[in-house]
Amino acid sequence: MTRKLLALGLCAALIASMAACGSSTPATNATATAGTPDKVATGVIAIVDVAPIYLGKQKGFFSKRNINLDLQTAQGGAAIVPAVVSGQYQFGFSNVISLLLAQSRNVPVKVVSNGNNSTGDPKADFGAIVVKDPNIKSAKDLVGKKVATNTLKNIVDTTVKNIVQKDGGDPAKVNFVELAFPDMGAALDAGNVDAIFVVEPFLAAAKAKGWRVIGSYADVDPKLCVALYFTSTQLAASNPDLVKRFTEAMKESLAYADAHPDEVRAVLSSYTQITGDTAKTLTLPKWPADIDTAAVTKLGDLAVTYGLLTAKPDLTKLLP
Amino acid sequence: MTQAVPKSGAGAASPVLLGLIGLVGFAALFEVLPRIGVLPADYFPTTSAIAAHGLALVRQSAFWVSFGQTVGTWALGLAISVVGGLVLGVIIGAVPLLRAATSSTIEFLRPIPSVALIPLVIVLLGTKMSSTLVLVVYASFWPVLVQVLYGVADVDPIARETALSFRLGPLDRVRYLIWPTTLPYAVTGIRLAASVALILTITGELVIGSPGLGHDIQTAYSSNAVPLMYALVVVTGLIGVAANLVTRMTERRILRWHPSVRGEVPV
Numbered sequence: 001m002t003r004k005l006l007a008l009g010l011c012a013a014l015i016a017s018m019a020a021c022g023s024s025t026p027a028t029n030a031t032a033t034a035g036t037p038d039k040v041a042t043g044v045i046a047i048v049d050v051a052p053i054y055l056g057k058q059k060g061f062f063s064k065r066n067i068n069l070d071l072q073t074a075q076g077g078a079a080i081v082p083a084v085v086s087g088q089y090q091f092g093f094s095n096v097i098s099l100l101l102a103q104s105r106n107v108p109v110k111v112v113s114n115g116n117n118s119t120g121d122p123k124a125d126f127g128a129i130v131v132k133d134p135n136i137k138s139a140k141d142l143v144g145k146k147v148a149t150n151t152l153k154n155i156v157d158t159t160v161k162n163i164v165q166k167d168g169g170d171p172a173k174v175n176f177v178e179l180a181f182p183d184m185g186a187a188l189d190a191g192n193v194d195a196i197f198v199v200e201p202f203l204a205a206a207k208a209k210g211w212r213v214i215g216s217y218a219d220v221d222p223k224l225c226v227a228l229y230f231t232s233t234q235l236a237a238s239n240p241d242l243v244k245r246f247t248e249a250m251k252e253s254l255a256y257a258d259a260h261p262d263e264v265r266a267v268l269s270s271y272t273q274i275t276g277d278t279a280k281t282l283t284l285p286k287w288p289a290d291i292d293t294a295a296v297t298k299l300g301d302l303a304v305t306y307g308l309l310t311a312k313p314d315l316t317k318l319l320p
Numbered sequence: 321m322t323q324a325v326p327k328s329g330a331g332a333a334s335p336v337l338l339g340l341i342g343l344v345g346f347a348a349l350f351e352v353l354p355r356i357g358v359l360p361a362d363y364f365p366t367t368s369a370i371a372a373h374g375l376a377l378v379r380q381s382a383f384w385v386s387f388g389q390t391v392g393t394w395a396l397g398l399a400i401s402v403v404g405g406l407v408l409g410v411i412i413g414a415v416p417l418l419r420a421a422t423s424s425t426i427e428f429l430r431p432i433p434s435v436a437l438i439p440l441v442i443v444l445l446g447t448k449m450s451s452t453l454v455l456v457v458y459a460s461f462w463p464v465l466v467q468v469l470y471g472v473a474d475v476d477p478i479a480r481e482t483a484l485s486f487r488l489g490p491l492d493r494v495r496y497l498i499w500p501t502t503l504p505y506a507v508t509g510i511r512l513a514a515s516v517a518l519i520l521t522i523t524g525e526l527v528i529g530s531p532g533l534g535h536d537i538q539t540a541y542s543s544n545a546v547p548l549m550y551a552l553v554v555v556t557g558l559i560g561v562a563a564n565l566v567t568r569m570t571e572r573r574i575l576r577w578h579p580s581v582r583g584e585v586p587v
Contacts, residue, residue, distance in 0.1 A: 073447070083442055
């Protein structure tokens with residue numbers, strides 16, 4: 001009898017402890033208390049594109065606006081968007097198409113700042129189509145060929161399709177293969193794909209091998225907006241002051257980075273392993289301080305054209 | 321006895337020697353293959369290039385910070401699993417009612433691969449160390465728990481009856497009856513958990529991006545720093561070897577009284 005009672009007691013204790021575990025997740029929120037800086041977690045990807053936010057943090061553009069910026073690197077937008085929406089991060093970095101797709105699926109995201117843009121020079125951009133086969137002379141020759149993209153149905157394949165179409169090819173007849181940027185060079189070398197779309201620093205490595213560039217972000221739009229910083233609609237509504245300060249700090253960081261490429265190249269080694277000659281020679285993106293609404297609209301239209309979106313995105317709701 | 325008994329002298333020395341020859345041969349092979357162009361040198365750096373990057377790495381304080389984060393996550397996760405597995409295992413195993421009530425739940429939860437929880441922990445905890453820790457604990461808890469359960473079930477019925485007739489209390493029964501039988505099982509569980517925990521620590525850092533060596537591997541990978549990436553991979557391998565050695569040594573010490581370690585035939 002005592003044994004049974006003991007067993008029941010243990011059962012109850014176990015259930016109670018499990019329940020305690022379940023409810024103990026604290027609802028952390030970066031609500032400001034006067035005087036102490038707001039701790040702001042921002043999800044970024046450790047790539048060249050986010051150099052301005054690292055530089056801006058170093059220069060004190062965030063701390064002088066009472067923001068204690070905590071940069072957390074994630075492996076991609078797939079990890080950043082849910083973490084921002086759930087409030088684990090206050091802000092995040094994502095490419096434009098991912099944000100358009102998120103909005104079309106009613107994910108509550110709100111853009112707060114520009115991210116990065118094409119250099120505007122098709123010969124020297126930070127993301128481009130690279131080929132090895134001398135028979136592929138221009139983008140329209142990619143019809144019927146295998147092209148590597150980092151993610152299917154996203155910004156890279158949309159870019160490639162548009163370049164092929166502008167060159168007179170049928171974009172529907174380009175075959176895309178999903179590969180991570182770091183693996184693309186090896187795949188092209190081995191002949192597993194016919195063309196790759198790579199970004200820096202892999203673009204510099206591909207050019208160094210003597211491979212040819214046959215199209216780049218700039219061919220879609222000289223001002224093509226590649227990525228943006230965003231928050232959740234919840235934070236945008238509950239703490240507009242914090243969002244305003246973050247946006248201002250980002251504007252200052254972007255403008256500073258755009259004007260000081262040498263400092264950008266130096267800051268790269270603080271969060272990536274891009275060092276030495278690569279850091280000195282790779283092509284940096286453009287970092288305009290303001291969002292180019294026309295460029296974002298164009299990407300939204302292309303997303304509709306190529307079937308990523310079923311309806312034209314409502315940019316007035318997404319953009320600030 | 322006509323069975324061949326291995327000569328003790330040669331038998332003890334040659335495995336170590338052979339092991340070393342194997343390692344050196346492996347290293348030499350991967351020095352030569354990229355050099356003669358069988359493997360593309362851009363993606364398979366030579367052993368010497370990897371070693372050079374490894375040596376440069378250990379002189380950087382940032383490397384030791386990551387090293388500490390990885391080993392810390394691993395050790396903390398393992399400790400939580402071991403303590404949790406031992407305590408819950410002994411309690412559940414000792415109470416038949418509890419055991420019957422939980423076995424189906426355990427068999428349901430245990431096969432869920434820890435990495436399948438990655439989206440969940442990102443939403444709940446973001447990409448901090450705690451996310452990886454959850455994965456580590458989830459994966460390494462089950463081997464400990466299940467081994468302890470087996471151990472508790474293996475208690476000799478006669479010893480159990482004896483303990484009952486001597487009216488040993490619950491705590492004394494755990495101490496003198498369950499514990500000695502369970503310990504060898506638990507130690508096996510802990511050894512399994514140690515390697516599982518390391519795998520999940522690196523996986524979590526690599527996939528989620530929480531700080532540590534796995535994250536550094538990902539950063540090197542996405543920065544086209546190929547030899548550095550291989551050097552970091554080698555370091556994680558060395559941690560695995562070290563972890564295995566430590567757990568095996570501890571196993572021998574804890575179980576030095578046990579027939580399986582003493583090497584004597586039990587009567």
